[in-house]
Amino acid sequence: DIVMTQSPLSLPVTPGEPASISCRSSQSLLHSNGYNYLNWYLQKPGQSPQLLIYVASNRASGVPDRFSGSGSGTDFTLKISRVEAEDVGVYYCMQTLETRRVTFGPGTRVDIK
Amino acid sequence: EVQLVQSGAEVKKPGTTVNISCKVSGYTFIDFYIQWVRQAPGQGLEWMGLVDPADGETIYAERFQGRVTITADTSTDTAYLELSGLRYEDTAMYYCAKGNNWFAPWGQGTLVTVSS
Numbered sequence: 001d002i003v004m005t006q007s008p009l010s011l012p013v014t015p016g017e018p019a020s021i022s023c024r025s026s027q028s029l030l031h032s033n034g035y036n037y038l039n040w041y042l043q044k045p046g047q048s049p050q051l052l053i054y055v056a057s058n059r060a061s062g063v064p065d066r067f068s069g070s071g072s073g074t075d076f077t078l079k080i081s082r083v084e085a086e087d088v089g090v091y092y093c094m095q096t097l098e099t100r101r102v103t104f105g106p107g108t109r110v111d112i113k
Numbered sequence: 114e115v116q117l118v119q120s121g122a123e124v125k126k127p128g129t130t131v132n133i134s135c136k137v138s139g140y141t142f143i144d145f146y147i148q149w150v151r152q153a154p155g156q157g158l159e160w161m162g163l164v165d166p167a168d169g170e171t172i173y174a175e176r177f178q179g180r181v182t183i184t185a186d187t188s189t190d191t192a193y194l195e196l197s198g199l200r201y202e203d204t205a206m207y208y209c210a211k212g213n214n215w216f217a218p219w220g221q222g223t224l225v226t227v228s229s
Contacts, residue, residue: 039215041158048208049150049158051217060217092158096214100172102148102160 002027002095004105012113013083021108023076023093029056030073037097040069040078043107044089052091053078088112115139117147117209117220124226130197133223135209137190143167146213147192149183151205152222161207164192199227 003026013019029036036056041049051060053069056076066081080087093105120134135147149161162173166185173181182195192209207223210216 037214041216043158048219048222049210049216050219051215054215054217060215090157094158094216099163099214101174104158104160107157 001101002029002098002103004093004095004103006091006093006105006108009106009108011108011110013080013087013110014113015085016082019080019083019087019110021078021091021093021110023071023078023105025074025076025095027097028073029076029095029097031097036072036076037095038069038071038076039094039096041092041094042087042089043092044086047089049092083110085112115211115218117211117218119207119209119220119223122224122226124228125199126229127199127201127227129199130195131199131203131225133194133207133209133225135192135194135220137192137211140211142185142187142190145211147183147185148210148212148216149181149194150208150210150216150219152208153202153205156205161194166192196225199225201227203227 005024007022029038038056040053043049057069068079090107092107116138118136125131143166146163148163164171164183164185171183185192204227208219210219
C-alpha cells in the first residue's frame with residue numbers, strides 16, 4: 001500500500017496568519033494522465049470530513065480561496081493564506097492513485113493558539 | 114442538493130453482523146462509486162471499500178476481505194455495508210461517501226458500538 005505521512009501532526013495557529021501542512025507519499029501519485037491523485041479533507045469537530053482540494057490543486061465547490069493545494073509526485077502542500085477560527089479541525093490527505101488501496105494520512109490537528 | 118443519509122446508530126455483540134444503509138439523493142446513483150470509510154474513536158480515517166452502482170462491482174480493502182460486503186440497490190438508490198464477525202475493535206463511526214477519485218459529499222456517519 002502507498003503510505004501517506006503528514007507534518008506537522010499538530011499545528012497551533014493564530015487567526016489572520018498563514019498556515020501550511022505537508023503530505024508525502026511513499027510512491028509517486030502522478031498518473032500517466034497528468035493528474036496527481038492526492039486530495040485534502042477537513043474534519044471539523046463533530047462533523048463528517050469535507051473535501052477541500054482534489055487532484056492536488058483544485059478547490060472543491062464552496063471552499064474559500066484562502067485554501068490552496070500544490071505539489072506533484074510524492075510531495076504535496078496545503079496552504080491557508082489567512083487562518084480563520086472556523087478552520088480548526090483535523091486535516092487529512094488521501095491518495096486514490098491505487099483505487100483498490102485508498103490510503104489516508106494520519107491527520108494534522110489545527111487549533112487556535 | 115446531493116445528500117447521503119445513513120441509518121442510525123447500532124449496538125452489536127461480538128461475533129454478530131451489522132448492516133448500515135446509505136441512501137443518496139440529488140444525483141444519478143449509477144454515475145459514481147459509493148465509498149465506505151470508518152473512524153475508530155479518536156483515530157484517523159480508514160478506507161474499507163467501494164461499490165460501483167452501475168454494475169455492482171466491488172473492491173474491498175485487504176484487511177476486511179472475507180468480513181465485509183458492500184452492495185447497491187438501484188431501485189432505491191441505497192448502498193449497504195455489511196460487516197460480519199464483529200470485534201470490539203470494530204467500534205467506530207462508519208461513513209459512506211460519493212465519488213470515484215475524490216469523495217464528496219460524505220454521509221453523516223453511523224456509530225457502531227461492539228459491546229457484550
